[in-house]
Amino acid sequence: MITVDSLTRTYGAFTAVDDITFTAEAGRVTGFLGPNGAGKSTTMRIMVGLTPATSGRVEINGQRFADLPNPGLDVGVLLDASAQHAGRTGREILTVAQRMMGLPARRVDEILDLVSLTETEANRRVRHYSLGMRQRLGIATALLGDPGVLILDEPANGLDPAGIRWMRDLLRGYADGGGTVLLSSHLLHEIEVIADDLVVIGQGRIVAQGTKAELLRSAGTVVRTADVPALATALTAAGLGFVPSTATGGTDALRVDADPAAVGVVAQRAGLALAELRAAEGAGLEEMFLELTADTQREGAAA
């Protein structure tokens, strides 16, 4: 379990992480989601002692990272897959880590097998690795000490669809076995399929958090009709909030902050024919993400 308590990090007058509090639970995959520059990497760097917090604290299974005697046995970390020594082979990098953690030599072969890096690939220098291979090696290093907690910053970056699927299955199995997984992404779709819980951050502040199911539920209803202005008038008269929806791919839809039954009643009373009426679910989460972070984005749209 990872506990983040009132964490703040400032750089001069700039607040990169602004009083954030959340928990990543054991047995669950927690997605840490936010647009570029939101503060995800800074938070993760603080978690593993690479950046000091200005205030607040982080505990990993009840202990500060700095107090863990052999951190690799408690927490696996992948912050930047390209930050590996380019002149070493994958096997050498894992062997150094294996020795530092005091693990048996056979663990290197086990882990290479687990991340599907072949013998030939393992003996190649990292400068010749593709980004996807670097991610696999980074995940291998994180998993080497069989830790109970994984902290992964954008781990799907550079993986092809089969690689993403592989990683998803691996992390799912890890969490199902009782592990804690915290993974960040600025891509909602990447995280939506794998996360059980979501923490959404924008401009250093948490803008939403909860189980994925809860956040999906709160996404409302997508409703499509040929006469959007009339529907908008009826919804306003009924006191229901709404925004234009892109979920249907057209401009003839709204997303309403109410359940489908309530929206259906409003439409029926207004004598409007509906082409579509459904819970917003996955599509709604994307809109919610864009909406939640719209005020706080620095670098344009998130996905």
Ligand SMILES: Nc1ncnc2c1ncn2[C@@H]1O[C@H](COP(=O)(O)OP(=O)(O)OP(=O)(O)O)[C@@H](O)[C@H]1O
């Ligand atoms: N050492 C530093 N000095 C000054 N500002 C910094 C420093 N490190 C990070 N920042 C700023 O803090 C903010 C948060 O950066 P961070 O890297 O944590 O964002 P992020 O959510 O990980 O973004 P991305 O998805 O782009 O990786 C950014 O505006 C960044 O420029």
